[in-house]
Amino acid sequence: MPRPRGAAPVAYALTFTGLAGAYWPVVIAGLYGAGALIAPPTRPPAPEFPDASSRLETLREYPAEVDLPPGAAGRLVELTDLLDGLLAPGWVSEALATDPEGVHALARFVHQDIPESVDTFVRTRWWTRVAPGSEPPERHLKRQLDLLHREAEGPATGLCEAETRRRRTHTRYLEDRGL
Known part of the structure; x- marks a missing residue:
């Protein structure tokens, strides 16, 4: 399972504490998307030179x-x-x-x-x-x-x-x- 990025943990916390109410899917999707946009992208590892x-x-x-x-x-x-x-x-x-x-x-x-x-x-x-x-x-x-x-x-x-x-x-x- 992929690790949550950005603001996804905050969205889950809001949902499980009941603060998101009936809009919990929108809160999770919105905060997850915002966190994904803010977080740096994955980058390829630096090259290794075997021989x-x-x-x-x-x-x-x-x-x-x-x-x-x-x-x-x-x-x-x-x-x-x-x-x-x-x-x-x-x-x-x-x-x-x-x-x-x-x-x-x-x-x-x-x-x-x-x-x-x-x-x-x-x-x-x-x-x-x-x-x-x-x-x-x-x-x-x-x-x-x-x-x-x-x-x-x-x-x-x-x-x-x-x-x-x-x-x-x-x-x-x-x-x-x-x-």
Whole structure:
């Protein structure tokens, strides 16, 4: 049996003490509904990362359980795609493995920053119903995801610049050999 939410216990108390009178069904339904509107909605649990190989996939699935605004959902897809490209097995992840700061930043994105951004959005979203006129949490989520995307582009840009320098160096090497 589901646990009564909000003002339902008050409605039951009014009914059993006889204060609701003949209108007891209306009192119970009204107070139960009011309590359900005021109480925060249930939210999905924070993601758990069972092993290293499923971390990014878990991160992709977690926000799918939450109703994100379209702009934020699109930015989150872009961010997870960028992280997926950086963490996919191959030369990029091998090159990134030599940069401890980059590895730390990516681990922080996956384990802390993105789940925290989505979780705080879910926790504060319902407050806009209770406190109209406050700054919408959608704006903060979009801004947070923009900042994280900009920061995640740093390691990608660094790898691109390193490969560009490597290509130019090899070209000069070949030119100096007279080929």
